[in-house]
Each structure stands twice: as structure tokens, then as C-alpha cells.
Amino acid sequence: MFYLIHVDLWGPYSTTNFDGNKYFLTIVDDFSRMSWIFLLKHKYDVSMSIQPFLKFFKNQFAKTIKVIQTDNGTEFVNSVCETMFKEMRVIHQRSCPYTPQQNGVVERKHRHLLEVTRALRFQAKIPLQFWGHCMLAASHIINRLPSSVLNFQTPYEKLYGRKPDLSHFRTIGCLCFAKVLPANDKMMARSRTVDHMGYSEIQKGYILFDIATRSFFVRRDDIFREEVFLFSHTDITDSQPVFVDNLQASDFILQNPSH
Structure with a gap:
């Protein structure tokens, strides 16, 4: 658990979210496939999301993330991120150029998130300016859905060792x-x-x-x-x-x- 995480940035989107965000950062735990979404206004805000994430989960689960897998985007390959990874003793593993399949876990998660986000938005006719809020809702739902990759367990169950309570689910929008x-x-x-x-x-x-x-x-x-x-x-x-x-x-x- 939390030995390896996959990280990727999506955006900028042509429509700014209601609260001014144009990007979303996705973090996926390799072990459980649990995902976390962070809405960002700027590309260079990536490090300000990753660092608190690493610290929080070290405290929450008493586990240390050892490897972060990303592509070669400048949002990850820069002096700020490299200094942060070095200070936190995390190995930064990067995909080879023009080989997005090497970061396929988070790429597939992006596709799934976007598909569910579109479905939520279209069903309730939610305006496009709320795409970010629909994305956060989609992530919450997906983390509690069975996955064939996990032998039809949910990411939530794989991570926390118990089935998720779905009684709070209500139709988005x-x-x-x-x-x-x-x-x-x-x-x-x-x-x-x-x-x-x-x-x-x-x-x-x-x-x-x-x-x-x-x-x-x-x-x-x-x-x-x-x-x-x-x-x-x-x-x-x-x-x-x-x-x-x-x-x-x-x-x-x-x-x-x-x-």
C-alpha cells in the first residue's frame, strides 16, 4: 500500500470551472487503485498538492510512498518538484518520451473519470462551468465501485479493508x-x-x-x-x-x- 503512486495533470480546459480552476491533478495508488483529485488554477500549483498529500498519508496510514510515477511534463520535471522529492526521499520515476502507456494506470483513470463526469453532467444538465465539481463527484463514486482489476473489490475496500457505505449516495445535480x-x-x-x-x-x-x-x-x-x-x-x-x-x-x- 502506497509504495507507488501514479500522478498526472489534465488541462488546461477551455472552460474555466466556476471557482477559477482550469486543471485537475490525479493521484492513483497502485495497490488499491484509489484516486484523489485536486482542482488547480495553474499548472505550477502541482507541487503544492503533492507535498501535502505525501505528508497526510504518511500520518494517516503510517506508510511512506517510495516511488512517484509521472510523465515528462514540466509541471513535474522542475527544480521545485525535484527538491521536494529529494527532501521527502521519494524516487521520481518518469515515463520515456512518447510512451504514455508507461503511465497507463493514471491515463486509464483519467478516461474513466471523464466518462463518468460527462454522464453526471448530461443527466442533470449541469452547466459546463461546473465540470470540476462533477469531476470530484465522479472520483468519489468510482472509488466505491467494484473493479475487475481488483477482483471486483472496490478501491475503497482494498485500501481500508472494509466495504464502503453507499447509503449516502444521492443523484448528482x-x-x-x-x-x-x-x-x-x-x-x-x-x-x-x-x-x-x-x-x-x-x-x-x-x-x-x-x-x-x-x-x-x-x-x-x-x-x-x-x-x-x-x-x-x-x-x-x-x-x-x-x-x-x-x-x-x-x-x-x-x-x-x-x-
Whole structure:
């Protein structure tokens, strides 16, 4: 576990993500095929993601990564990264020029991530400017899906030694009624309609997007309407969201809600 990791950078994408990112960095553990995604604004931000990753997993798993496999991109082959690898006693193993198959593990992971990201986005009609958030959600899902490479275990199970709990899964892009924090005014709404955009890796909750305020936040105890996709009724290309006229209030009325 964590003897070898495969790392690659994807981008820049022609459409900047909602929060300004144009790249994503993928790290794949060779043993478990568990993957981690980091959204980046700039190509040279790579080292600022790899170093905390190495330190965190040394503390988390009491294991030291010994080899990092990358291609010959300048984001990996530079004085900053080489100094970092040397200080952390990590061997930097690079692919030969024009042989992407030597970094095939992460290349295949990229293809899988992009396929799932497209599927999530198209199903819920999520605007392209949220491709990064869909990518993070795709990674969370893929890490919990059986893989033929792992004898139909999941990467999560291979890494942690237990099956993942899937009870928290909800359809990405679906309508969610998020509880509003307690207020003194008894006449104020107790929930607001938001969009489910993924799963927080640092808090036990869902990543939600409020179209009205154009802001993200994390909540746990929410009510979902997984058959309703809020973005399909909303245009957020302008600075202020515009709702389509044919959307009826009855579309958002709860009928037999369940957690």
C-alpha cells in the first residue's frame, strides 16, 4: 500500500470551472487503485498538492510512498518538484518520451473519470462551468465501485479493508431542500431549494449549490428530490439567475419525502 503512486495533470480546459480552476491533478495508488483529485488554477500549483498529500498519508496510514510515477511534463520535471522529492526521499520515476502507456494506470483513470463526469453532467444538465465539481463527484463514486482489476473489490475496500457505505449516495445535480440554520424569526423559511453537487471529503455532508446566491456550502440532514434537476429549469449564465417561466411551483412540492 502506497509504495507507488501514479500522478498526472489534465488541462488546461477551455472552460474555466466556476471557482477559477482550469486543471485537475490525479493521484492513483497502485495497490488499491484509489484516486484523489485536486482542482488547480495553474499548472505550477502541482507541487503544492503533492507535498501535502505525501505528508497526510504518511500520518494517516503510517506508510511512506517510495516511488512517484509521472510523465515528462514540466509541471513535474522542475527544480521545485525535484527538491521536494529529494527532501521527502521519494524516487521520481518518469515515463520515456512518447510512451504514455508507461503511465497507463493514471491515463486509464483519467478516461474513466471523464466518462463518468460527462454522464453526471448530461443527466442533470449541469452547466459546463461546473465540470470540476462533477469531476470530484465522479472520483468519489468510482472509488466505491467494484473493479475487475481488483477482483471486483472496490478501491475503497482494498485500501481500508472494509466495504464502503453507499447509503449516502444521492443523484448528482438533483434538487435538494437544505435546512436553514435556526433563526429567531418564526415566519422565516426553514429550508431552501439548492442543487446537490457532490460529497465533502473533509466534512460528513453533501456539497450543495445555491443558485440564487451562487454559493456552495455543506449540509448533512437534507431532503432530496432525485427525479428533479434544478439546472434543467435554470439559466445561470448571467450574473443573476433567471428561472424559466414554465417552471411551476408545484414542481417543487414534496410528496412522500424520504432520506
